[in-house]
Amino acid sequence: MKVYEKAPAKINLMLDVLHKREDGFHEVEMVMTMVDLADRLEMEPLGRDTIIISSQAGYIPLDEKNLAFKAAKLIKERYEVKQGVYIHLDKKIPVAAGLAGGSSDAAAALRGLNRLWKLGIPEEELQRLGAELGSDVPFCVAGGTAIARGRGERLERIANPPQCWVILAKPPINVSTADVYGRLRADKIRKHPSLRQMTEAIASQQFHRICAQLGNVLEDVTLAAYPQVLQLKETMLRLGADGALMSGSGPTVFGLVTKESKVARIYNGLRGFCKEVYAVRMLT
CATH class of the missing domain: 3.30.70.890 (GHMP kinase, C-terminal domain)
Structure with missing residues (x-):
């Protein structure tokens, strides 16, 4: 069995910073939406209990520095999954670009592994897991258009903007x-x-x-x-x-x-x- 997930890029239609918090992060208010520039993840079970990631892109890490790898490790450990996974990442979103490419890959890995391993994790819990990986990951799990508050993890879905x-x-x-x-x-x-x-x-x-x-x-x-x-x-x-x-x-x-x-x-x-x-x- 193989599972495929699309990992779209996000853009910020609005990004405001209200103040710096005591925990060192900044309190933000953002309006984020997604565009049709996307990475694609292909996931399939492995015979041994390990995580392997490959990609056609030679400029991204394929170890624990990769957010999709971190997502797979987190969901495996949290739900005590004793099965390995092979993930191929077809990278299209530029890196370090302000488009949440890595965060969207992590979100796609969470969604895909939830299906591959038949864990039945509700979306709200996937968002909470995503928040442990990065501020943009919860939004990338949910998709659509949303107001993001806090560090970016508190989401309020709103209507999509008009097509353009x-x-x-x-x-x-x-x-x-x-x-x-x-x-x-x-x-x-x-x-x-x-x-x-x-x-x-x-x-x-x-x-x-x-x-x-x-x-x-x-x-x-x-x-x-x-x-x-x-x-x-x-x-x-x-x-x-x-x-x-x-x-x-x-x-x-x-x-x-x-x-x-x-x-x-x-x-x-x-x-x-x-x-x-x-x-x-x-x-x-």
């Missing part, structure tokens, strides 16, 4: 999420995006209002350290994107586009700045 094209562009740099949050001064944030206005725009399915409410307080930190990210965002808007924002801690910038006629122009224009450019759809 999403242009993703990652410059040839890697950004550490921990480093960006470490540089952030939550008490010095100049302008906070409005969660209420963003959720109202989504609820009313007003695309241009959603574009107007895009906001990410981490942009100030990442753009100051990596001017090429700002250049990418400005280029995307100049080429005709209806709205553009850095996703997560970066460095990937996404642009929202309703008219298909604009997609090729923006895509081709961005390819002059970076090789990793994707034109995908919102997952609604």
